[in-house]
Amino acid sequence: MKKLIKPAIFVVLGVIIAFPLFSLTYYTMVRTTTPQFCATCHEIEFAYNTWKTSSHVNKEQGFVADCMDCHLPAPHDTFDFFYAKTFHGAKDILIHFFQKEYDHDKARQTAYASFRNDQCQKCHRNLLYIPNKRGAMLAHRDVVYARPGYEKKCVDCHRNLVHNPRGYYDYKQYKDAYRGLGL
Amino acid sequence: MKRYFIVTAMVIGLASLLVVGNMMSLASAQNLPKVKEFRIERSMPKEAVACIECHKIEHPGIFGDWAYSRHASANVTCYDCHKAESFDKDVSKEHYKQYERRDMKYGSKDYRVPVAAVVTPKDCSRCHPDEAKQYARSKHANTQYIIWQIDPWLKLGMNSDFERDTGCFHCHGTVLKMTKDGKLDPET
Structure with a gap:
């Protein structure tokens, strides 16, 4: 019985320390996964505004694709998602401070490639x-x-x-039937 | 068996008494008209309730215009048209201060949202996409651009700044500017 007391204390201590740590991490991930969070960077405002009026947001069914849904691996690939997100965040901050001008066309092509x-x-x-x-x-x-x-x-x-600039909210249900551009 | 019958009979008797009593009180209620007042008895975001309740006191005229409008009867609130993103250029910085007021129930950061005074066709298009699309193609939407392209008087700059300010931009000066302290430039 006495042998068990020490490990038990360690387990309880571990839970007490780890639980807030994990929930903090989780909460941070949730908070930083919203399009509104992405748009807090000046460079992303264009992407946010164009996304907001696009048919990936405005459709009859009310289904919305957020930034992360297209631009990051699926959250159920937790490991990939976590690291890709962190990498992009760190990279974006570096570029924000060291790159002089944000080249939309270049960013667009990089996104398509990725x-x-x-x-x-x-x-x-x-x-x-x-x-x-x-x-x-x-x-x-x-x-x-x-x-x-x-x-x-x-x-x-x-x-x-x-991400095309539009003067109005471009609801999917009012658009002509969609046709892919083809190759 | 007999006891059950008595109990059931008593329950039915009581219930019918209640129903009759209710009907009598309904019949005797007077047909008094309701006092005309504005009550929010519809579902809307709490931020919108804050707009309405505060502007009702601060700007009864603006409030009255809205309250008698089709938008009000369709439950379209101030916030539906005037909402903005926090990073939008036309967000009113002055309006944020209203949420710091302590003399009002709604002067609290619980209701704090970015709003813009100017409602652009894009804002309208959240609910009226066809109208906005048609308007965007029209001459009226592009008057300022068109007249500066084709009118030699304006194109060659033969008028004075004073003329432009009062004559053209007064109606067609659709490019808005913000002053340094975050207000709309009255010149634009």
């Missing part, structure tokens, strides 16, 4: 059966079951969707 298909496919999953668009259906088949050497990215055909 998108991985499974980031889009977190939400866009039902891609293979599109009864009214035979071409899109075949194109998606080519991407989802890519032959070696013919791999393609979602953003090869679907780009310029969100």
Whole structure:
């Protein structure tokens, strides 16, 4: 019995120290994952404003894709998500202080290069059966079951969707039927 | 068995007495008109309640205009049109101070939100996207740009600053500027 007292104290102490530490970390992650937080950096205001009026926010179903939904690995890949987020945060702060001008076009191309298909496919999953668009259906088949050497990215055909300046809120339900740009 | 019957009968009797009593009191209620007043009996964000209750006292005119408007009857509040992002250039810095007032129930940081005095077509388009889209293409939305392109008098700068300020920009000076202390520049 006496043998157990010491380890028990350590376990209780560990819980007392670790619990607030973990909840603090978690709370920080939650707080810093909102688009409003991203927009606290001056450079991101453009991206935030254009996102806010885009069809990735304004659609009938009320479904909203936040910054992180597209720009970071899925949060269920906790490890990847955590480290990618921290890396981007640290990098953005460095660039904010050491780079003179923020080049939107360059940032745009870097973003397109960094998108991985499974980031889009977190939400866009039902891609293979599109009864009214035979071409899109075949194109998606080519991407989802890519032959070696013919791999393609979602953003090869679907780009310029969100971060375009608009004078009004561009509701998806009032837009013409969507058609990908193609290759 | 008999006891149950008596109990049931008593319950039914009591219930019917209550119903009749209720109906009688309803019949005797007088048809008094309600005093006309503004009551918030609808769902809206607490920030919007704060706008309304404070402006009701501070600017009864503005409040009255709104209260009699179609927007008010559609439950569209001040905040729905005047809301802004904290980093927007036209956010009123002066208005933030209102939330530090201690003489008002709503002068508290619980209700603190960024607002802008000017409502742009983009703000309207949150609810009226088609109208905003059509307006954005119209001559009225682009008058300032068009007249400076095609009117030689204006294009070649043949008028004076005074003329421009009073004659053109008074109505068409749609490029707003903020002064250093965070107020809208009255010149624009």
